[in-house]
Amino acid sequence: MLDIELIRKKPELVKERLSRRDGGLSELLDKVLELDKNRRELLKKIESLRAERNKKSKEIGLLRKEGKDSSSVEEEVRQLKTEIESLQEKLGEVEEELRKVMLRIPNLPHESVPVGEEESQNLEVRKWGELPNFSFEPKPHWEIGEALGVLDFERGARLSGSRFTVLKNWGARLERALMNLMLDLHAKKGYEEVIPPHLVRDEILIGTGQLPKFEEDLYRCERDELYLIPTAEVPLTNLFRGEILKEEDLPVYLTAYTPCYRREAGSHGKDIRGIIRQHQFSKVELVKIVHPDSSYDELETLTSDAEEVLKVLGLPYRVVELCTGDLGFSAAKTYDIEVWLPSQNRYREISSCSNCEDFQARRMNTRFKDSTGKNRFVHTLNGSGVAIGRTIAAILENYQREDGSVVVPEALRDYLKADVIAP
RNA sequence: GGAAGGGUGGCCGAGUGGACGAAGGCGCGGCGCUGGAAACGCCGUGUACGGGUUUCCCCGUACCGAGGGUUCGAAUCCCUCCCCUUCCGCCA
Numbered sequence: 001m002l003d004i005e006l007i008r009k010k011p012e013l014v015k016e017r018l019s020r021r022d023g024g025l026s027e028l029l030d031k032v033l034e035l036d037k038n039r040r041e042l043l044k045k046i047e048s049l050r051a052e053r054n055k056k057s058k059e060i061g062l063l064r065k066e067g068k069d070s071s072s073v074e075e076e077v078r079q080l081k082t083e084i085e086s087l088q089e090k091l092g093e094v095e096e097e098l099r100k101v102m103l104r105i106p107n108l109p110h111e112s113v114p115v116g117e118e119e120s121q122n123l124e125v126r127k128w129g130e131l132p133n134f135s136f137e138p139k140p141h142w143e144i145g146e147a148l149g150v151l152d153f154e155r156g157a158r159l160s161g162s163r164f165t166v167l168k169n170w171g172a173r174l175e176r177a178l179m180n181l182m183l184d185l186h187a188k189k190g191y192e193e194v195i196p197p198h199l200v201r202d203e204i205l206i207g208t209g210q211l212p213k214f215e216e217d218l219y220r221c222e223r224d225e226l227y228l229i230p231t232a233e234v235p236l237t238n239l240f241r242g243e244i245l246k247e248e249d250l251p252v253y254l255t256a257y258t259p260c261y262r263r264e265a266g267s268h269g270k271d272i273r274g275i276i277r278q279h280q281f282s283k284v285e286l287v288k289i290v291h292p293d294s295s296y297d298e299l300e301t302l303t304s305d306a307e308e309v310l311k312v313l314g315l316p317y318r319v320v321e322l323c324t325g326d327l328g329f330s331a332a333k334t335y336d337i338e339v340w341l342p343s344q345n346r347y348r349e350i351s352s353c354s355n356c357e358d359f360q361a362r363r364m365n366t367r368f369k370d371s372t373g374k375n376r377f378v379h380t381l382n383g384s385g386v387a388i389g390r391t392i393a394a395i396l397e398n399y400q401r402e403d404g405s406v407v408v409p410e411a412l413r414d415y416l417k418a419d420v421i422a423p
Numbered sequence: 424g425g426a427a428g429g430g431u432g433g434c435c436g437a438g439u440g441g442a443c444g445a446a447g448g449c450g451c452g453g454c455g456c457u458g459g460a461a462a463c464g465c466c467g468u469g470u471a472c473g474g475g476u477u478u479c480c481c482c483g484u485a486c487c488g489a490g491g492g493u494u495c496g497a498a499u500c501c502c503u504c505c506c507c508u509u510c511c512g513c514c515a
Contacts (some may be wrong), residue, residue: 040472040473040474043472043473043474043484044483047473047474047484047485048484051482053496056495057495057496058442059495060441060495060496061441065441071495073495074495075495076495077496078495081494244470374479375471
């Protein structure tokens with residue numbers, strides 16, 4: 001959520017910044033300004049009426065104590081009451097409307113973010129690793145995985161439909177090994193390991209920004225009014241919602257291995273084959289809750305902590321800075337890490353690292369007491385460290401050999417207890 | 424799932440429907456006492472919003488788990504929900 005005060009004081013700046021994302025947001029802003037003005041006028045009226053009411057109520061108490069007649073004052077207060085009630089009803093409507101609009105306005109992009117409308121305008125920041133050179137035609141991971149008996153698409157679909165896959169044998173073990181490798185790596189960097197709930201209430205999703213706007217992307221358990229998490233960012237970031245942290249508690253680094261559930265509404269036909277786009281996938285997530293002064297430094301280290309996973313696994317990747325039009329709803333600035341997929345002859349997203357500044361903190365009401373005793377909103381960051389399904393795909397493809405076997409990356413051998421995956 | 428009890432400031436804890444933003448204690452900050460400290464004494468110590476003024480100063484409003492209701496007036500009475508504790512049931 002944006003700071004209403006900023007919108008009020010510098011509407012043109014906010015509009016300009018939002019327009020870098022999407023031209024259609026200016027009207028929403030005007031609506032906010034109008035509702036806010038309306039709200040404050042009503043508030044002023046109500047508060048002065050209430051002040052009067054409070055005064056007169058006290059008078060009644062005094063009169064009665066002295067045994068005097070208070071009925072005329074009572075009548076006055078009764079009238080004030082009905083007046084207050086009708087104004088309050090109006091105020092309630094205005095506030096509800098304002099809240100609704102505010103919750104649908106995305107974060108302001110940081111001024112450093114390159115302006116652009118779509119993916120192609122993202123900025124390549126750096127590349128790492130040598131692209132593999134094959135003396136044969138490299139196969140896509142689904143062919144390799146099926147042949148090795150580690151990916152079973154047919155049975156996955158039988159159980160749950162398309163975009164559900166069964167990991168078997170070395171596939172299942174690969175996931176477990178990767179989970180351990182990643183968590184161990186992050187633990188060394190000071191991230192605290194967490195196992196959060198995978199089902200959360202709607203206000204938790206409002207906190208991180210998935211709701212109300214992206215409801216159709218989520219799985220919902222209607223009976224219990226709970227949603228399956230689309231990423232561990234949701235429960236991790238919300239861990240301190242409503243709390244006032246001590247300044248010395250910051251920064252907080254968290255990591256969690258969880259499944260992620262996404263309906264993938266609107267991506268029909270995209271990445272139909274393989275495990276690149278699944279309704280359920282596993283991910284190790286990194287979340288930071290930090291002091292506002294250091295959040296951009298923290299974004300750099302967060303990104304490099306995620307990159308570290310790919311370095312250790314020897315998977316070639318590049319880092320791109322998302323342009324304003326490609327930025328997620330809550331993010332002020334985002335680096336995507338893209339891993340090389342030989343069968344597609346291109347890099348594919350495997351991690352997304354964002355600084356949300358105080359956008360989520362406002363929605364969650366997570367603050368800290370600074371050295372002057374003032375309560376301020378924290379900054380929140382999140383990044384995949386990294387998506388496990390896509391890592392499996394990348395390993396299968398980058399480490400494949402002509403005979404259909406796959407070499408296990410060195411760093412993974414102790415975890416997997418195998419050097420090669422062969423049929 | 425059933426029954427009972429409970430949720431009050433940073434913490435503990437009192438609170439009869441009217442002077443309660445809330446006793447008392449602890450903690451914390453300041454001052455005093457002291458050579459210095461402890462102990463002691465005095466004073467202060469929540470948040471949000473709106474307004475005035477931009478001096479972190481004043482005024483107002485709201486907040487005692489959340490939301491409704493009763494009342495001239497609610498921390499206090501009523502209803503719904505959430506959470507915690509205990510007992511029973513079920514269960515990995």
